[in-house]
Amino acid sequence: MKRVSLDMIAKEVNLSKTTVSMVLNGKGDLHKINPDTQALILSVAKRLKFRPNMIARNLSTGSSKTLALIVPRIIDTYYGLIAESIEQLSLKLGYQVLLGTTHEDPVKEKELLLTFEAQQVDGILIASTQHNLEDIKTISDAGLPVVLFDRHYPEADLPYVVVDNYLGAQKLVKHLIESGRKNIGYVGLNLDLTAIKDRQRGFENAIEGRAKDSNNLKIVDHQHAKSDCRKAVEELILNQGVDGIVFETHYLALYGIAKIREMEVDYPGAVSIASFGDHEVFSIFRPEVTALVLPVEQIAQNSIDMLMRQIENKPGDDPHLNKIVEPSMKVRNT
Amino acid sequence: MKRVSLDMIAKEVNLSKTTVSMVLNGKGDLHKINPDTQALILSVAKRLKFRPNMIARNLSTGSSKTLALIVPRIIDTYYGLIAESIEQLSLKLGYQVLLGTTHEDPVKEKELLLTFEAQQVDGILIASTQHNLEDIKTISDAGLPVVLFDRHYPEADLPYVVVDNYLGAQKLVKHLIESGRKNIGYVGLNLDLTAIKDRQRGFENAIEGRAKDSNNLKIVDHQHAKSDCRKAVEELILNQGVDGIVFETHYLALYGIAKIREMEVDYPGAVSIASFGDHEVFSIFRPEVTALVLPVEQIAQNSIDMLMRQIENKPGDDPHLNKIVEPSMKVRNT
DNA sequence: ACCTGAAACTAAATCGGTTTAGCAAATCTT
DNA sequence: AAGATTTGCTAAACCGATTTAGTTTCAGGT
Numbered sequence: 001m002k003r004v005s006l007d008m009i010a011k012e013v014n015l016s017k018t019t020v021s022m023v024l025n026g027k028g029d030l031h032k033i034n035p036d037t038q039a040l041i042l043s044v045a046k047r048l049k050f051r052p053n054m055i056a057r058n059l060s061t062g063s064s065k066t067l068a069l070i071v072p073r074i075i076d077t078y079y080g081l082i083a084e085s086i087e088q089l090s091l092k093l094g095y096q097v098l099l100g101t102t103h104e105d106p107v108k109e110k111e112l113l114l115t116f117e118a119q120q121v122d123g124i125l126i127a128s129t130q131h132n133l134e135d136i137k138t139i140s141d142a143g144l145p146v147v148l149f150d151r152h153y154p155e156a157d158l159p160y161v162v163v164d165n166y167l168g169a170q171k172l173v174k175h176l177i178e179s180g181r182k183n184i185g186y187v188g189l190n191l192d193l194t195a196i197k198d199r200q201r202g203f204e205n206a207i208e209g210r211a212k213d214s215n216n217l218k219i220v221d222h223q224h225a226k227s228d229c230r231k232a233v234e235e236l237i238l239n240q241g242v243d244g245i246v247f248e249t250h251y252l253a254l255y256g257i258a259k260i261r262e263m264e265v266d267y268p269g270a271v272s273i274a275s276f277g278d279h280e281v282f283s284i285f286r287p288e289v290t291a292l293v294l295p296v297e298q299i300a301q302n303s304i305d306m307l308m309r310q311i312e313n314k315p316g317d318d319p320h321l322n323k324i325v326e327p328s329m330k331v332r333n334t
Numbered sequence: 335m336k337r338v339s340l341d342m343i344a345k346e347v348n349l350s351k352t353t354v355s356m357v358l359n360g361k362g363d364l365h366k367i368n369p370d371t372q373a374l375i376l377s378v379a380k381r382l383k384f385r386p387n388m389i390a391r392n393l394s395t396g397s398s399k400t401l402a403l404i405v406p407r408i409i410d411t412y413y414g415l416i417a418e419s420i421e422q423l424s425l426k427l428g429y430q431v432l433l434g435t436t437h438e439d440p441v442k443e444k445e446l447l448l449t450f451e452a453q454q455v456d457g458i459l460i461a462s463t464q465h466n467l468e469d470i471k472t473i474s475d476a477g478l479p480v481v482l483f484d485r486h487y488p489e490a491d492l493p494y495v496v497v498d499n500y501l502g503a504q505k506l507v508k509h510l511i512e513s514g515r516k517n518i519g520y521v522g523l524n525l526d527l528t529a530i531k532d533r534q535r536g537f538e539n540a541i542e543g544r545a546k547d548s549n550n551l552k553i554v555d556h557q558h559a560k561s562d563c564r565k566a567v568e569e570l571i572l573n574q575g576v577d578g579i580v581f582e583t584h585y586l587a588l589y590g591i592a593k594i595r596e597m598e599v600d601y602p603g604a605v606s607i608a609s610f611g612d613h614e615v616f617s618i619f620r621p622e623v624t625a626l627v628l629p630v631e632q633i634a635q636n637s638i639d640m641l642m643r644q645i646e647n648k649p650g651d652d653p654h655l656n657k658i659v660e661p662s663m664k665v666r667n668t
Numbered sequence: 669a670c671c672t673g674a675a676a677c678t679a680a681a682t683c684g685g686t687t688t689a690g691c692a693a694a695t696c697t698t
Numbered sequence: 699a700a701g702a703t704t705t706g707c708t709a710a711a712c713c714g715a716t717t718t719a720g721t722t723t724c725a726g727g728t
Contacts, residue, residue: 003476003684005683005684005685006684006685006686007684007685015707015708016707016708016709017684017685017686017708018686018687018707018708018709018710019706019707019708021684021685021686021687022686022687022707025686031706031707032704032705032706032707033705033706033707034705034706034707037706037707051448051451051452052452052684052685053393053452053454053683053684053685054452054453054454054685055389055392055393055398055453055454055683055684055685056393056683056684056685056686056713057684057685057686058389058685058713059387059389059390059393059683059684059685059686059712059713059714059715060684060685060686060687060712060713061685061686061713062713064389066432066453069433073418074408074414074417074418074421075411075414075415075418077409077411080408080409080414081409083408083433084407084408084409084435087408087433087434087435088435091434096432096449096450096453097432097433098400098430098431098432098433099403099417099421099431099432099433100421100425101418101421101422114385115430116430117385118385118386118387118388119388119389119400119430120387120388120389142337254614254615254618255618257618258617258618261620280585280588281588281615283592284588284589284591284592285619286595337714339713339714339715340714340715340716341714341715349677349678350677350678350679351678351714351715351716352677352678352679352680352716352717353676353677353678355715355716355717356677356716356717359716365676365677366674366675366676366677367675367676367677368675368676368677371676371677386714386715387713387714387715388715389713389714389715390683390713390714390715390716391714391715391716392683392715393682393683393684393685393713393714393715393716394682394683394714394715394716394717395683395715395716396683
């Protein structure tokens with residue numbers, strides 16, 4: 001029942017555990033261990049099914065070969081997709097992934113950060129609530145590599161990978177305008193995030209008179225997103241008389257579409273929509289939903305790259321290689 | 335830049351690290367450490383922002399306070415939901431969660447198992463590909479707690495939490511029959527999983543003549559689920575003339591619905607459907623999709639409970655507390 | 669004055685690896 | 699044949715905690 005340790009192998013072959021350790025780490029030749037000895041150790045290790053105790057190795061090397069991934073929620077397919085990409089990429093690089101979800105709660109996020117730090121992760125990838133700059137700064141300053149993705153702290157000097165949300169909003173509005181819409185509405189969230197603010201700014205800036213008035217921009221409470229979004233859609237259509245709506249996230253679009261259908265307005269004839277972020281069902285819905293595709297693979301890849309660069313190259317190394325990825329329109333029928 | 339260790343605190347207060355360790359672990363009173371001394375240590379620890387090195391602690395205690403969660407894929411909302419539940423529950427119990435996704439690849443699964451074992455996780459929760467009994471058995475026999483969830487190895491003596499899929503299939507068929515369907519089809523996957531087999535058996539057993547012939551049961555390749563599912567639906571409707579279809583998973587239902595709509599048959603009038611597993615959009619689609627709800631919270635809770643019982647009570651302790659949870663119908667409009 | 673026992677604390681072993689510094693024997697120089 | 703290298707290997711420190719088995723000091727009992 002007891003695990004096989006280096007010592008046991010050493011005893012078995014009558015050599016020191018130093019030798020065994022070196023050989024099993026592939027440094028046998030480097031340390032000029034006799035090939036025969038190496039073969040012997042290797043075979044015994046295999047026979048005894050030796051698996052190094054990573055905890056011990058980690059303590060000794062100071063590296064845990066583990067990354068922490070912190071996201072708002074994992075059932076959000078956007079973060080789910082990023083999580084899956086990151087997990088795959090990490091594994092290829094020999095790193096495990098510890099998962100944490102915040103549900104937009106800064107307190108939970110802080111706890112996660114502290115736990116992961118204590119857990120000696122080698123790096124942290126975080127889509128932050130943007131309410132924990134202090135702690136993230138402290139952790140980063142202490143030398144633990146951090147990469148912010150999807151959401152960043154613009155005022156801080158921390159590496160990040162984000163989407164160009166301002167541009168994204170413009171693309172969405174442009175699409176609706178080009179398809180002939182004259183009075184465009186917007187449903188967004190009351191989250192205090194740069195990404196969100198950028199989307200709203202982008203919308204306001206691109207709208208160029210194609211909105212009745214400022215009431216065309218509806219901000220709903222993220223805690224009651226579903227019911228509030230439905231209300232917002234109703235108001236936009238009934239009171240504001242919009243003929244097009246931009247939804248700030250895929251799930252707002254989902255809620256909105258449900259409401260629009262119930263209202264039995266001519267959709268997408270009288271009211272056309274476009275969503276920030278794609279969703280697997282957007283091409284299954286009839287009509288298919290037009291969306292702005294956020295490049296999840298790119299985000300994952302860039303984040304991992306950025307983190308690895310920090311991990312492998314502790315000293316400064318120009319941390320200002322921030323990445324702003326560009327989203328692209330997937331025009332469908334709405 | 336250097337982390338604060340027990341030794342540093344010990345030096346600071348001129349005491350041994352034994353004392354410091356005891357106090358910081360709340361065992362000060364137990365070991366009769368002077369209250370004043372305790373207060374002093376606590377305050378210094380706080381001042382220096384001491385965070386114990388978990389790796390060192392883990393090596394010493396032999397426990398990593400980490401659980402491994404292995405699922406086929408995390409973007410599948412079913413597993414996503416379970417993952418989120420498990421993460422929340424674990425955190426409350428003081429455990430971190432290491433995530434691994436297999437994509438139904440037994441080789442990847444085996445790698446994950448070995449890595450997690452080496453990583454000294456305290457327990458493993460796995461929705462297995464059901465092609466790694468050997469390795470899972472070995473790990474479990476070595477004393478590492480394992481709980482199989484969603485998918486189990488019926489022939490093996492390993493604790494599991496699964497859904498009653500046989501019953502589920504019956505409920506789905508019963509619903510369609512009761513709503514007047516006379517010729518019911520089925521679209522399933524070619525996965526060699528008990529859960530899948532049970533669903534198919536359940537369907538065949540409940541159908542009681544309400545199927546034209548055995549061609550009403552279509553099995554599609556899980557690698558090309560989307561295109562094959564569309565073909566299957568087409569055949570069921572055109573060749574078999576079905577008036578009802580049971581889909582073996584929520585995503586098959588999604589693909590199927592898309593195809594049905596394109597075919598412009600009277601839906602759900604002429605062809606009614608029901609899906610194994612719910613999906614957030616099923617209540618957004620018009621018509622709303624009838625589904626069999628799999629109790630994810632229950633699965634998560636039971637799995638964690640079962641794992642904790644093993645972790646806390648190493649000796650035998652009746653491992654035969656397997657749990658089979660019951661799914662429930664969510665009847666909507668299809 | 670001597671013994672007992674509790675109070676308050678500590679030295680050292682331990683977990684299982686990695687790594688540095690160095691030793692003994694064999695081989696090569698010249 | 700003496701000295702210099704190389705080959706092949708090992709002892710012991712180290713990572714930072716936990717934990718066992720004591721030790722010292724002092725008060726109380728007789």
